[in-house]
Amino acid sequence: MKKLINAVDDVLAQSLDGFAAAHADIVTLGEERKFVRRRQVKPGKVALISGGGSGHEPLHAGFVGFGMLDAACPGQVFTSPTPDQMMAAAEAVDGGAGTLYIVKNYEGDVMNFAMAAEMASGPVESLILDDDVAVENSTWTTGRRGVAGTLIVEKIVGAAAERGDDLASLKALGARVNSHTRSMGVALTSCTVPAAGKPTFSLGEDEMEMGVGIHGEPGRRRVKLASADAIAEEMLGAIVGDLSLTSATEVLLFVNGFGGTPLMELYLMQDRARKWLDGKGIKVARSLTGSYVTSLDMAGCSLTLSVLDEQAKALWDAPVHTPALRWGM
Amino acid sequence: MKKLINAVDDVLAQSLDGFAAAHADIVTLGEERKFVRRRQVKPGKVALISGGGSGHEPLHAGFVGFGMLDAACPGQVFTSPTPDQMMAAAEAVDGGAGTLYIVKNYEGDVMNFAMAAEMASGPVESLILDDDVAVENSTWTTGRRGVAGTLIVEKIVGAAAERGDDLASLKALGARVNSHTRSMGVALTSCTVPAAGKPTFSLGEDEMEMGVGIHGEPGRRRVKLASADAIAEEMLGAIVGDLSLTSATEVLLFVNGFGGTPLMELYLMQDRARKWLDGKGIKVARSLTGSYVTSLDMAGCSLTLSVLDEQAKALWDAPVHTPALRWGM
Structure with a gap:
């Protein structure tokens, strides 16, 4: 460790x-x-x-x-x-x-x-x-x-x-x-809990855990590493299907890092997710990119979509002043 | 990779x-x-x-x-x-x-x-x-x-x-x-450049690179893993000596993650660095904690001290509105 x-x-x-x-x-x-x-x-x-x-x-x-x-x-x-x-x-x-x-x-x-x-x-x-x-x-x-x-x-x-x-x-x-609001995550590596001293789970060099939880709990299946595009498509497909989103809906797109993934990759996922949503006619009206809901040092990310009506958009935009989120003041 | x-x-x-x-x-x-x-x-x-x-x-x-x-x-x-x-x-x-x-x-x-x-x-x-x-x-x-x-x-x-x-x-x-302004870093793992496809350098399971650069360049020496306290002491000792800081100086303390280290550990380093500086009579008047100057997915952190006079403090506090730093507006 x-x-x-x-x-x-x-x-x-x-x-x-x-x-x-x-x-x-x-x-x-x-x-x-x-x-x-x-x-x-x-x-x-x-x-x-x-x-x-x-x-x-x-x-x-x-x-x-x-x-x-x-x-x-x-x-x-x-x-x-x-x-x-x-x-x-x-x-x-x-x-x-x-x-x-x-x-x-x-x-x-x-x-x-x-x-x-x-x-x-x-x-x-x-x-x-x-x-x-x-x-x-x-x-x-x-x-x-x-x-x-x-x-x-x-x-x-x-x-x-x-x-x-x-x-x-x-x-x-x-x-x-x-x-x-719906989310789905993928892990490229395990996290390591300090008190355990070793990784929570093990993944092969060419594997990822699709649908992983934020404690490294098992997801849907362990699969071969895939491209960012394929990952975005699988996660967004599940989310959009679950929300029964139709085109012309406005959403907040949140690309969340799990702690071990650099910002460069998170913005790449932001790009690929936007492109996919754009193809479905779903409009990204607001977004957030960063490691905000993490699993210690786990590499990977989650995608979250939240449907925005006018009220939700105004409340999202409202001033906030916290250690990790700060805008409008 | x-x-x-x-x-x-x-x-x-x-x-x-x-x-x-x-x-x-x-x-x-x-x-x-x-x-x-x-x-x-x-x-x-x-x-x-x-x-x-x-x-x-x-x-x-x-x-x-x-x-x-x-x-x-x-x-x-x-x-x-x-x-x-x-x-x-x-x-x-x-x-x-x-x-x-x-x-x-x-x-x-x-x-x-x-x-x-x-x-x-x-x-x-x-x-x-x-x-x-x-x-x-x-x-x-x-x-x-x-x-x-x-x-x-x-x-x-x-x-x-x-x-x-x-x-x-x-x-x-x-x-x-x-x-x-003076900094020093430590790496617990290497970063991996996408085009290279493999880690830039290799570190044993019980080793760290003290004084590492932000591209994984060699630092001062490769040493056995040490406690957060020992790491903070070595890095701050070098910085404070180089700046010839005396007690009662006011500083900005910046704990920077290299991309693969979770916020929980960075705040722990913030705590240990503050305790060490406090012991020297150096006052942390401002601080920043997070992964802002990274090396892809490298685990580790750097500590930076910047001496604050009244002008520097006012300019640091002045409103900023960028994707990664935002306050005062």
């Missing part, structure tokens, strides 16, 4: 400390590092809280700030955070208008956020995200997995929360965006 | 096309893809033009936009752009106040930018950057190499150009920032 770390047990703490120090103008770290929260609580605003296992950085802590999340709870690498982390976060950022937990669909996360919601004193709702079209059930999932589309839901719902939407509206909006 | 590409010969063109389409609100691609330029030319402003071999994305094209570069000339991977690219870029973004070429110190780049400057019709100056303390001469370099500090010079000089500073002042400012 080759990583820039000290002791394996200190990885998360030292990484969070560096993150909090580097972005002290935006975030602050909760006691015992239970959560990362926005510096300012806005009275009367619904609090948006997400979280999950670490190793997907900048998700979720990198999205804490104006126009996106109020707090994020980091678990150990690829391990769910605990209910007491979520409850401590909810208490710290309570603005008096309720809390919305944004949860990727993995059994541990769903269970722990549900426990935290049950024990809460104020109004709490949960939104479960499941944008991955690759597989129906998976290693830690009943139903579909929540993957890179999470960023899009957090951005759009975050903008709506910032303008003052109430808890019920935000949950409904998030559910609608989730249902209009 | 495992990469998200089609034919090796199409990598740069397809990547540039994706980049230009994704950021069409900010940039446009020159004819024959000779350069990436800002959409708007500002009359009366000195034009800042950089460039170099591709494979270091987002450097340089990702820094084209308001408050930073006017144009960037991408060569093939790890290969200098040609003088006709630089001249075409200079013509396209000429605002009537002269052109400043910002050049990393590699023989091919220096020679080609010098040829372009000689053939120019209007006033042209060149600024040579050489922030790497690791080695004195290297594979393609006489003197020190220009590495991640380039981003800092481009940001600070870019802000000064935006406010209307003249050509001579900008060159002097850039030279001063360059002389106050």
